[in-house]
Amino acid sequence: MVTIKDVAKLAGVAISTASNALNNKYGVNPKTRKKVLEAASQLNFVPNPIAKGLVTSSTRNISMILSGPSSFNVFTNPVFVEVVRTITATLNEKGYHALLNIVSSNEEFDMIPKIVQSRASDALILIGSRQEDEELSKLLKRMNTPSLVVIRGITSADVFAVSVDNRQCGYLATKYLIEMGHYNIGFIGSLPKVSMAEDRLNGYFQALKEAGIDRDNSLVIHGDYYQESGFTGVKQLLSRASHRPTAIFTANDLMALGAMEALQYEGLRVPEDISLIGCDNIPNLHLLRIPLTTIANPVAEIGKLAALKIIGELEGGDELPDKIVLQPELRVRGSVRSIRR
Amino acid sequence: MVTIKDVAKLAGVAISTASNALNNKYGVNPKTRKKVLEAASQLNFVPNPIAKGLVTSSTRNISMILSGPSSFNVFTNPVFVEVVRTITATLNEKGYHALLNIVSSNEEFDMIPKIVQSRASDALILIGSRQEDEELSKLLKRMNTPSLVVIRGITSADVFAVSVDNRQCGYLATKYLIEMGHYNIGFIGSLPKVSMAEDRLNGYFQALKEAGIDRDNSLVIHGDYYQESGFTGVKQLLSRASHRPTAIFTANDLMALGAMEALQYEGLRVPEDISLIGCDNIPNLHLLRIPLTTIANPVAEIGKLAALKIIGELEGGDELPDKIVLQPELRVRGSVRSIRR
DNA sequence: CATTTTATTGAAAGCGATTTCTAAAAAACG
DNA sequence: CGTTTTTTAGAAATCGCTTTCAATAAAATG
Numbered sequence: 001m002v003t004i005k006d007v008a009k010l011a012g013v014a015i016s017t018a019s020n021a022l023n024n025k026y027g028v029n030p031k032t033r034k035k036v037l038e039a040a041s042q043l044n045f046v047p048n049p050i051a052k053g054l055v056t057s058s059t060r061n062i063s064m065i066l067s068g069p070s071s072f073n074v075f076t077n078p079v080f081v082e083v084v085r086t087i088t089a090t091l092n093e094k095g096y097h098a099l100l101n102i103v104s105s106n107e108e109f110d111m112i113p114k115i116v117q118s119r120a121s122d123a124l125i126l127i128g129s130r131q132e133d134e135e136l137s138k139l140l141k142r143m144n145t146p147s148l149v150v151i152r153g154i155t156s157a158d159v160f161a162v163s164v165d166n167r168q169c170g171y172l173a174t175k176y177l178i179e180m181g182h183y184n185i186g187f188i189g190s191l192p193k194v195s196m197a198e199d200r201l202n203g204y205f206q207a208l209k210e211a212g213i214d215r216d217n218s219l220v221i222h223g224d225y226y227q228e229s230g231f232t233g234v235k236q237l238l239s240r241a242s243h244r245p246t247a248i249f250t251a252n253d254l255m256a257l258g259a260m261e262a263l264q265y266e267g268l269r270v271p272e273d274i275s276l277i278g279c280d281n282i283p284n285l286h287l288l289r290i291p292l293t294t295i296a297n298p299v300a301e302i303g304k305l306a307a308l309k310i311i312g313e314l315e316g317g318d319e320l321p322d323k324i325v326l327q328p329e330l331r332v333r334g335s336v337r338s339i340r341r
Numbered sequence: 342m343v344t345i346k347d348v349a350k351l352a353g354v355a356i357s358t359a360s361n362a363l364n365n366k367y368g369v370n371p372k373t374r375k376k377v378l379e380a381a382s383q384l385n386f387v388p389n390p391i392a393k394g395l396v397t398s399s400t401r402n403i404s405m406i407l408s409g410p411s412s413f414n415v416f417t418n419p420v421f422v423e424v425v426r427t428i429t430a431t432l433n434e435k436g437y438h439a440l441l442n443i444v445s446s447n448e449e450f451d452m453i454p455k456i457v458q459s460r461a462s463d464a465l466i467l468i469g470s471r472q473e474d475e476e477l478s479k480l481l482k483r484m485n486t487p488s489l490v491v492i493r494g495i496t497s498a499d500v501f502a503v504s505v506d507n508r509q510c511g512y513l514a515t516k517y518l519i520e521m522g523h524y525n526i527g528f529i530g531s532l533p534k535v536s537m538a539e540d541r542l543n544g545y546f547q548a549l550k551e552a553g554i555d556r557d558n559s560l561v562i563h564g565d566y567y568q569e570s571g572f573t574g575v576k577q578l579l580s581r582a583s584h585r586p587t588a589i590f591t592a593n594d595l596m597a598l599g600a601m602e603a604l605q606y607e608g609l610r611v612p613e614d615i616s617l618i619g620c621d622n623i624p625n626l627h628l629l630r631i632p633l634t635t636i637a638n639p640v641a642e643i644g645k646l647a648a649l650k651i652i653g654e655l656e657g658g659d660e661l662p663d664k665i666v667l668q669p670e671l672r673v674r675g676s677v678r679s680i681r682r
Numbered sequence: 683c684a685t686t687t688t689a690t691t692g693a694a695a696g697c698g699a700t701t702t703c704t705a706a707a708a709a710a711c712g
Numbered sequence: 713c714g715t716t717t718t719t720t721a722g723a724a725a726t727c728g729c730t731t732t733c734a735a736t737a738a739a740a741t742g
Contacts (some may be wrong), residue, residue, distance in 0.1 A: 001698095001700055002607045003697095003699080004698065004700095005698075005699095013721075013722080014721060014722040014723075015698090015699085015700095015722085015723095016700080016701075016702090016721080016722060016723080016724090017720085017722065018722055019699070019700060019701085019702090020701095020720095020721090023700085027719070027720060027721090028719095028721080029719080029720060029721085030720070032720080032721080046458045046459070046460070047698080047699070048395075048460060048697090048698055048699065049459060049460055049699095050391055050394045050398070050400065050460065050697085050698080050699090051395055051697070051698030051699035051700090051727090052699055052700075053391045053394075053727095054389075054391050054392055054395050054697085054698080054699070054700090054726095054728065054729090055698085055699055055700045055701080055727050055728045056699085056700070056727090057391070057727075059391065060461070061402075061438075061440070061461065064441075074426075074452045075422050075423070075426045076624065077424070081416050081422055082416070084416070084441070085415075085416045088441050088442070088443050089443055090678060092442060092443070096438050097402075097442075097459070097462075098440065098441045098442075099402070099438050099439065099440055099441075100405075100425070100429050100439045100440075100441045101429070101433060101438075101439075102426055102429050102433070104428055109683090117387045117389070118387070118390060118438070119389060119390055119391065120390055120400075120401070120402065120438045121438075142703060147422075149742070227625070257625075283417065284568070284598075290631055318684080322393055342728095344727095344728055344729080345728065345729060345730095346728075346729095354691075354692080355691065355692040355693075356692080356693090356728095356730095357691080357692060357693080357694090357730080357731075357732090358690085358691055358692065360729070360730060360731085360732090361690095361691090361731095364730085368689070368690060368691085369690070369691080370689080370690060370691090373690080373691080388728080388729070389727085389728050389729070391727085391728080391729090392697090392727070392728030393728080393729055393730080394697095394728090394729090395698065395699085395727085395728080395729070395730095395732045396696075396697050396728085396729055396731080397697090397729090397730070398697075405717040452697095487690045672736085
């Protein structure tokens with residue numbers, strides 16, 4: 001394996017000079033630099049990143065920690081897959097490597113310190129974490145490593161986050177349903193205490209309130225963001241609701257898929273008997289028998305910005321804000337019917 | 342940061358002794374070892390993997406190279422997602438880290454050397470490569486790094502591979518259709534020269550031959566394993582076939598989804614008007630309006646074995662065979678109809 | 683009990699880079 | 713042209729660990 005020593009010898013300079021030349025440092029004569037560079041390219045020299053890492057104490061690796069209810073399920077959500085893809089692509093572009101760690105939610109808090117201690121990476125990007133905002137931010141601070149939470153917009157100060165405006169997601173979806181004449185609107189959401197879930201719920205409440213529609217808690221179901229809970233959520237909703245809803249907003253598309261199944265199972269046609277709107281805009285929704293109307297989230301943009309933000313933090317480059325919030329938008333397809341008179 | 346030096350000092354021994362004790366090497370007195378271990382745990386010592394890596398020239402990182410027609414599309418295939426998940430999980434279990442590189446097929450050959458040269462990882466696992474067997478195996482050998490190809494069963498000797506028996510996939514699907522009375526069977530496959538695609542096609546041919554059914558090349562369409570090509574494949578098939586097929590075998594489920602859409606679009610009901618069988622058994626197929634009959638591949642098992650094989654290669658542990666081939670099995674659901682009289 | 687063998691320890695040399703810091707050479711100055 | 717200042721080059725230290733090898737201590741042997 002060719003080392004900087006070989007380069008130095010061939011160029012007829014000292015190792016330190018070779019290093020300075022290679023790294024474009026000030027204080028080396030252009031002629032000397034040229035010699036070194038030529039020697040390096042002639043020998044096909046690639047600096048050993050481990051040796052470099054030892055002295056600079058950096059790896060140029062960034063850990064993505066993908067967590068969910070069970071490690072099996074996590075990758076089931078196309079939103080996560082897409083954000084992993086875009087983070088990876090951006091990281092690679094900038095000369096970083098992406099480490100992937102898939103953990104289940106209940107081991108998440110044990111794994112984060114382990115991953116940090118293993119020092120295999122310079123920073124952490126958390127994807128799909130379901131820990132409560134406060135707990136999570138405490139842990140992250142204790143870790144003393146640059147870290148960032150993605151997709152969910154964590155409220156605690158001094159935790160970096162890149163997310164969609166989740167409240168706006170809920171607001172847009174609900175407002176659209178209301179505009180289409182619905183006022184009896186079911187909501188299938190997720191765990192409370194996790195900001196993303198709460199925000200989407202609050203958006204729903206806000207739209208209701210603006211329209212002067214009373215809250216009906218029998219219409220609010222807590223799922224877990226996975227497909228099955230969309231299915232069971234609909235069953236609960238139908239049996240529990242004081243008035244049968246004419247529309248359902250599921251806080252993500254995966255649950256909307258489950259909801260569609262359940263509705264079909266119950267003999268309810270979408271959108272004739274009941275309207276349905278999701279959130280996220282995962283791929284292929286347009287291919288469904290009933291194309292799903294949804295709220296589109298700029299997931300790719302989130303992934304890209306997350307990668308750039310964490311790199312910025314590491315390199316001290318141009319600063320992005322610590323909280324980045326992107327706007328969602330309504331994507332009208334065929335699963336919502338107007339019932340205005 | 343606490344180093345081995347601190348541990349040695351606290352234990353009152355030399356650094357080398359500390360190292361030997363910590364690494365459970367032969368030749369250190371049990372009492373001494375105990376002292377060192379206690380000091381280490383007291384100081385909460387975690388060895389710096391970079392320093393370790395420098396001397397052992399290893400990183401305990403393994404690169405997964407996920408490639409496909411365009412980097413956007415790759416992660417679209419649940420089979421890839423699942424194999425990435427299981428590889429990652431197994432690697433993590435064994436104390437390795439998984440590096441993810443997502444590349445497009447046409448940059449694949451440039452990226453592999455770059456990734457190897459960057460020395461960020463100790464080995465390569467190739468996922469979704471579409472390079473021709475020969476080219477690929479040549480490149481891999483030149484890289485001089487342990488590497489393994491997953492899912493597709495590459496034929497060239499001395500390239501490690503873990504895959505499903507792709508010929509059997511094609512054979513089982515086609516044989517089943519034949520048993521159900523079909524003899525006019527369309528095939529939507531993929532690129533020739535890539536072993537996986539060819540194998541599935543050959544299985545199809547084999548079943549046909551055994552049943553004494555003549556080959557009809559107008560029934561064989563080349564797709565690209567993505568959903569869209571299932572859609573266009575059906576259109577081609579219907580316009581091209583000398584006799585309209587009564588059943589279609591798409592070489593993977595993703596194309597089956599596209600095919601379903603196209604058939605619906607053409608006003609053909611599945612399975613009443615035409616039967617459809619896929620391959621892979623990706624998640625949620627049972628939730629489709631017409632539950633897709635398919636060939637189930639043990640993707641999780643493939644991922645796990647791939648990780649174990651590459652670790653075995655690195656550590657020289659118990660040896661798995663260089664080519665691991667797993668058996669698929671038929672999963673009957675509702676998209677194939679019997680037309681026997 | 684002297685001598686050989688074996689077990690245990692520690693000093694020192696790497697691994698391959700970066701980074702200080704000193705020395706030499708070149709340039710600028712009076 | 714001698715002196716001061718600025719450039720440039722190189723020797724050596726360092727990052728945190730493993731590993732070799734020599735030295736010492738303990739045990740075994742005749």
